[in-house]
Amino acid sequence: MDRIISSFRKASSRLVWAFLGCIVILALGSYLVGGSIAPKNIFILTWMFLCMDIVCTIILSLDGWKKWARLPFWIKKLIALPALLAIAVAGIMNLDEVKDNYKTNLTIVVLGFGIAYIFSSMILYFIEKKQTDKMNDALSMMQKEIAKEDE
Amino acid sequence: MNMKLFVKEKCDVKETEVEIRCRTRDREVDDLIAGLRSATNTIIGERENGDVCQVPVTRILYFEAIDGRVFAYLERDVIKIKSTLYEVEETYRHSYFVRISKSTVVNLRTITNMRPEEGRRVKLELMNKEYLIVSKNYVSGLKKALGMKEAK
Secondary structure, eight states: OHHHHHHHHHHHHHHHHHHHHHHHHHHHHHHHTTOOOOHHHHHHHHHHHHHHHHHHHHHHHGGGSHHHHTSOHHHHHHHHHHHHHHHHHHHHHTOSSSOHHHHHHHHHHHHHHHHHHHHHHHHHHHHHHHHHHHHHHHHHHHHHHHHHHHO | OOOOOOOOOOTTOSSOOOOOOOSSOOHHHHHHHHHHHHHHSEEEEEOTTSOEEEEEGGGOOEEEEETTEEEEEOSSOEEEESSOHHHHHHHTGGGTEEEEETTEEEEGGGEEEEEEETTTEEEEEETTSOEEEEOGGGHHHHHHHTTSOOOO
């Protein structure tokens, strides 16, 4: 239970900034077109981020599960991201402020961002893996020396 | 065993040294060496039920500070110790213990694998299949402890 609570706090502290950013962007967009933010949109955004918060809490809580913890971080993202993107796309589709032709473009941008994010994470993982492989080699050499010392 | 004991204090000595002068290295001298080794390589702690125990430092997987108290984690046991994490880090630096985060000091002997983790951190797998995360600020310290490079 403690793990779920700490995961929820961690997820919320990150998502609250994204939520506020979305409100500001929406307000700025409405101001530029001379309108106002419809209460329905605030409601949709709130639900959208609440759903994301739940997904993120579940993902962070899974770190206590050894099989999940063993997975490389880019695979974890690959598993989690479709759920987050689906929530984001569903939210965007229901926003009143965004015109119909922009909705498709926004969805493409969100999906493009998701794919680019996964690829960059994958590349970063394999770059950093080279470094940890060297560390593993140094560790095994050290452990052999320690074993000799102990003898 | 007839034995003379001398204690000399010297300001220029960086680390306490013990020299044994003997005619031959017999069983008694070996027992003395074993006694000295166990005195420096064991730690006294308290179990959850209040039992006081003494464990060899090599059996400790890692030390963790939680709410101002320091715990030593063994393969199937956890003991509370009286030292601070800083004292633990300084005392057991030469016994292959290294700081990996603000609250954790790990035994290098017990690490089985290292993998990259998000945010330039490193994930350590220990011999009991437990995972620990090395904070990005402590990765260079870990590399230095492994003899890889000088920390910045």
